[in-house]
Amino acid sequence: MPSIAKLTAPLHTLKRIFPILWTSSRKWTLISTGLMVLEIFFGLAVLFLLKQLVDVVTTLLGSDGPVDGIRDVLWTVAATGFCSLGFLAARGFSGLARETQGLLVAERIDQDIHERAVHADLAFYESPRYFDTLQRARQSGSQRPVQVVNNLMLLFKNTLMLAAIVVLLATINWMLLPLLLVAIVPALLVRLRFTRRLYDWQRKRTQMERRAGYLDWLLTSDINAKELRLNQLGDFLSERYDELKALIRRERLAISRQRTLVEVGVSAVATAAFFSALGFLAWETSEGRNSVGDLVLFLLVFQRAQSMGQELVGQLSRLYEDHLYIGLLFEFLDVRPVISEPVDPRPLPSRMRGGVCFENVGFRYPGTTREVLRNIDLAIRPGQVVALVGANGSGKTSLIKLLCRLYDPSSGRITLDGVDAREYSLDDYRRKFSVIFQDYGKYADTVRSNIRYGDIRQPEDTPLVEAAGNKSGADPFVRSLHSGYDTPLTRMFDDGQELSIGQWQKVALARAFMHQSEVIILDEPTSALDPGAEFDLFANFRERIDHRAALVISHRLSTVRMADYIYVLDDGEIREAGTHDELIRLGGIYCELFSQQAYQYREVEA
Numbered sequence: 218m219p220s221i222a223k224l225t226a227p228l229h230t231l232k233r234i235f236p237i238l239w240t241s242s243r244k245w246t247l248i249s250t251g252l253m254v255l256e257i258f259f260g261l262a263v264l265f266l267l268k269q270l271v272d273v274v275t276t277l278l279g280s281d282g283p284v285d286g287i288r289d290v291l292w293t294v295a296a297t298g299f300c301s302l303g304f305l306a307a308r309g310f311s312g313l314a315r316e317t318q319g320l321l322v323a324e325r326i327d328q329d330i331h332e333r334a335v336h337a338d339l340a341f342y343e344s345p346r347y348f349d350t351l352q353r354a355r356q357s358g359s360q361r362p363v364q365v366v367n368n369l370m371l372l373f374k375n376t377l378m379l380a381a382i383v384v385l386l387a388t389i390n391w392m393l394l395p396l397l398l399v400a401i402v403p404a405l406l407v408r409l410r411f412t413r414r415l416y417d418w419q420r421k422r423t424q425m426e427r428r429a430g431y432l433d434w435l436l437t438s439d440i441n442a443k444e445l446r447l448n449q450l451g452d453f454l455s456e457r458y459d460e461l462k463a464l465i466r467r468e469r470l471a472i473s474r475q476r477t478l479v480e481v482g483v484s485a486v487a488t489a490a491f492f493s494a495l496g497f498l499a500w501e502t503s504e505g506r507n508s509v510g511d512l513v514l515f516l517l518v519f520q521r522a523q524s525m526g527q528e529l530v531g532q533l534s535r536l537y538e539d540h541l542y543i544g545l546l547f548e549f550l551d552v553r554p555v556i557s558e559p560v561d562p563r564p565l566p567s568r569m570r571g572g573v574c575f576e577n578v579g580f581r582y583p584g585t586t587r588e589v590l591r592n593i594d595l596a597i598r599p600g601q602v603v604a605l606v607g608a609n610g611s612g613k614t615s616l617i618k619l620l621c622r623l624y625d626p627s628s629g630r631i632t633l634d635g636v637d638a639r640e641y642s643l644d645d646y647r648r649k650f651s652v653i654f655q656d657y658g659k660y661a662d663t664v665r666s667n668i669r670y671g672d673i674r675q676p677e678d679t680p681l682v683e684a685a686g687n688k689s690g691a692d693p694f695v696r697s698l699h700s701g702y703d704t705p706l707t708r709m710f711d712d713g714q715e716l717s718i719g720q721w722q723k724v725a726l727a728r729a730f731m732h733q734s735e736v737i738i739l740d741e742p743t744s745a746l747d748p749g750a751e752f753d754l755f756a757n758f759r760e761r762i763d764h765r766a767a768l769v770i771s772h773r774l775s776t777v778r779m780a781d782y783i784y785v786l787d788d789g790e791i792r793e794a795g796t797h798d799e800l801i802r803l804g805g806i807y808c809e810l811f812s813q814q815a816y817q818y819r820e821v822e823a
């Protein structure tokens with residue numbers, strides 16, 4: 218037995234859909250509803266007039282004076298024709314109105330999806346479980362909400378029409394009604410069952426579809442083109458893609474095959490019902506219990522009732538399907554960021570005085586059990602350059618993500634001027650930092666925009682863009698591009714220019730310099746820079762960053778030694794901290810790393 222909650226679930230879906238429709242296009246909602254009402258009115262009128270026509274003709278056949286009768290027939294035919302025209306016109310225009318409304322609603326749903334996607338926690342993108350919700354929301358399609366309402370209106374219209382036909386049939390012979398039920402109900406049950414099966418299957422297959430999409434991207438994207446050719450991975454990946462797609466196709470077709478077989482069976486039952494009804498009525502007519510007019514009316518309306526019933530079945534199953542898929546959309550729209558604004562945020566000091574501190578911070582990524590950071594105590598004071606060193610996977614990038622509140626600590630706290638960072642408004646707090654990550658963004662836009670995205674509040678022609686380009690060392694090569702700072706980057710669009718990896722890194726660095734934040738965070742900022750460019754950057758680093766505070770992650774100890782204070786991270790814990798000289802004197806991990814790199818330089822010099 219289905220539970221009450223399951224039965225009422227579609228109603229909840231509707232309750233959420235109507236406000237979306239209303240707010241996205243009031244005018245078109247009203248127009249399409251009005252036209253649908255007209256469509257129903259004319260449709261019912263046609264049915265009524267058909268019955269009238271049969272009655273008038275039957276009376277005419279049985280009477281002696283044909284003159285008045287013929288006039289009645291002609292009037293009824295004319296009225297039926299007029300109403301049919303009205304029906305067709307209303308149906309045509311309501312289709313147009315629904316399309317307009319559909320496009321507007323789809324735009325609104327896209328806006329909602331983008332809004333949620335932009336504000337979702339970073340964890341959302343770093344977990345396959347969450348990421349699937351986004352894919353499913355996309356799969357559900359932004360047209361669904363308007364489809365639901367269209368289907369609902371069509372359902373309403375067809376139900377009314379069917380009810381009218383049922384009344385007509387009952388006036389012929391009530392025994393026809395059970396036969397009509399036999400023609401409609403099994404088809405409905407079959408459709409609903411297979412809609413559910415297909416939906417369950419698609420939900421189960423989201424990851425597999427995503428894997429296929431990923432392989433498709435690997436095979437066709439420019440990023441992987443070099444490795445694909447040199448490692449001859451093309452055929453191998455293409456085979457994996459084919460295998461996945463074949464599996465998905467086989468499973469899907471198995472369901473469709475079963476559905477087709479069952480539907481053919483159900484149609485056979487419906488056809489048998491029709492001919493049984495016809496035979497029964499022909500017999501009743503030959504026995505004189507029904508008139509020939511009844512038989513004609515039956516032939517006119519029974520098949521109409523049957524096709525209307527089938528439409529009704531289609532609409533009901535589509536409505537059910539839409540309800541299921543809209544559930545996926547709502548599932549995504551209901552994702553709320555965990556990293557949220559405090560109800561009553563504290564005012565953030567315009568200039569920080571004490572700096573940012575980690576106080577006994579521990580952290581594990583959501584959905585995982587391993588603590589990637591433990592007992593972290595760290596401070597970044599105003600104007601201080603702090604360096605973070607450590608082996609791959611020791612937790613450096615994770616620490617930065619916590620610092621910028623892309624995640625919150627699992628234990629301990631991060632403070633700004635002694636106040637827990639969670640007490641400040643999220644946007645204001647984040648504005649205190651400018652960051653360049655290892656996997657920085659490459660925007661298919663002009664150089665100017667690529668840099669200005671560091672602080673989008675600045676006007677388009679802000680001189681800060683060139684100033685940032687100067688600081689990062691990007692300026693000389695940018696000026697040599699065909700349109701200087703207005704050169705479009707990447708080959709994604711016409712006229713786009715591709716940069717070298719080092720040049721991209723300089724543009725990304727400029728983006729970090731663009732924002733007049735108080736703390737500048739650089740995660741491996743010079744990994745792709747040539748030694749000359751790296752030397753230039755750090756030679757007068759403090760002037761370049763306007764004596765702001767900085768946190769620099771680097772594996773190059775020549776970069777790290779210019780820092781005021783250095784933290785050494787090892788397997789999620791800070792093992793050593795101090796100035797370069799102190800750490801060398803300590804003779805620990807840092808000293809060993811430094812000696813290894815220094816040895817290599819000495820070898821070159823020797």
Ligand SMILES: Nc1ncnc2c1ncn2[C@@H]1O[C@H](COP(=O)(O)OP(=O)(O)OP(=O)(O)O)[C@@H](O)[C@H]1O
Pocket residue numbers: 343582585589607608609610611612613614615616655
């Ligand atoms: N999104 C994530 N979900 C779960 N675990 C993660 C995630 N990102 C990183 N980790 C894990 O956290 C640990 C620390 O990773 P992190 O990226 O902070 O290291 P790192 O010190 O910056 O390394 P590298 O020098 O290679 O950049 C690693 O063991 C990594 O597997």
